[in-house]
Amino acid sequence: MQLLPELPWIVKLLGSLGIILLANRLLKRLALSMAIGTLILALFAGHSADGIINITCHRLFNLKHLNFILVIAQICWLSQQMAATGLMTDLVNLIQSRLSPRGSFSVLPLVMGLLPMPGGALFSAPLVDNCDPEKKFKPELKSAINFWFRHIWEFWSPMFPGPLLAMEIVGLSSLEYFIVGFPMSLFAVGAGYYFLLREIPASRRTPGSQEPAFFKRFFSLTTPITIVVGAYILYQFIPAGLRWENNYFPISLGIIGASFWVQHMRPLPAVQWHQVFSQKKILTLALQMSIIRVYGAFIEANLPDGTPLVAKFSTELASYGIPVVFMVMLIPFLCGLATGLGVGYVGASFPIVFRLIGLNPSFSVLLSTLVLAQGFGMIGMLLSPVHVCLLVSNEYFGTKLGPTLAKLVKPAMVVIGGAILFHFVYPLLF
Template structure:
């Protein structure tokens, strides 16, 4: 879409980088979503549905901040619409599983099985493709990651460290949402890893997020804040590689990326103060 010389390397990077991360708020195959359920107990379907408006907000912000600046011509529009259509064709089976589980209360394993069968019937993949997919789905790395995170969570709970952060907030009269933002954003920007701010941050913030009661609104804010930190992290591998590919100036990138992330945070705060997150309390 951006082949001519009218677009700076920074604009190309930002457009690519922004839209590549839109699905991280709801895609159930992302480690962040899987770990959120494993740690907080909030079902994946509810996490995905609750956070889906954040992906929509990100798409709208990306359109007005980045896409609008692309010269409007038939070729560009055609390629953009084609990309959107391709994305929808790729995610329909996953969305079907989420809807079956979240809305129609079908058991998660059965919902996923139905979605897989439908996907195979519609796309007719080869036996080799199916074999490779199943092999990749049994990721030892993800299993070890979940085991490590849950072990860390258990240590935090046994040591009573889980009570320290809420007590600190009470002592200094700090709003819960500020503490949640600071912890997850800081971990996100320092590590550049989703698994770090979910795995470490959520355990540290257990007293706010899921103990003694589940707080779906703060879980959403924790995820969004950590995501914002990761997107702005100089150590984020995705940003490093994309910057290297386009040969862009990172300082110029951050000057345009920070306002976009700020708009996304504002959208998340507006959503937080609506009844929406409360609909997903188990």
């Protein structure tokens, strides 16, 4: 039996998120707060105790989720290994030797953002933090910069599962999807510069560490990243019938290869390896990420009557007489806000959104609809209180959700403005 069945689904979804935020503010324990919000959502949906247990176990006790948790741990281990060997410090110093502090803060997460890994903001966070050795800047600013700039590629890059799934649903090629996503990336870079980076000094550091072989050294220091990206790309060339359909598996293999490469180039003794593997924060992150995944499972699950929750929610919005264009904006945004995942908002909302524009829309209508859905979905995801990268970035920098989100709202509004602008421009171009 549903808890408060008379409440609209939009109130239930946003209410469960609000409960997570309120509980975290009162209890100061994110994992417990998310568990409370997840339970409330399950009760809103009317799931029985058996149903709640089944959905939870199905999400947690499978190889894909265990691989996800392993990758989170591997990210922590590799980043700690790179820090212990001095590789991170050398990379930061090299970039700082050529760029202003402002440029260093943005380029490092941008480069690391090429890695399509869950919780990848944890990988770039130590590099961003090393750009501020005197700790002059607020942790929420560093967390916001780290989080925002590492997601620039996800607007269009086929290396990420969200865009890949979107191409499949909408029926566009990588190039056609690039036409829609790349301008949004430019808006995101511009907005991040104007609202975030301008708080960092633009003055260039004193020359003295200028190196003639800058690019050679840069590529050498970023070899671990190249190995992970390369492993992911090469894995896609394995015939579908021969490879495990798990996006985390090639990343896991790549991190293992990167770790062996770092150990070969800069060996660590056994004592330091013990420190690398004994990080307590890994257990905290594993628990938080597992509960996030369970929350997402209840968003994706069918209600006890067999109706998908998202379909019920969308039908409810349509019954309010909301125009199609607003539903194209609202549904992906709310799905992104609720799931905190690119593949989550795409998978939950795009089949519904693109059903609203008919069976055979023109190319211009398809693009103008896609740019709205993509722009609003991405911003919902980036502002989601259950976004893995946002949580791990805040955890690393020791800041809370509210201050970081406050930093992200203004650049997010610029991206939304860009999506609306291109919604009207594409019909004039195509």
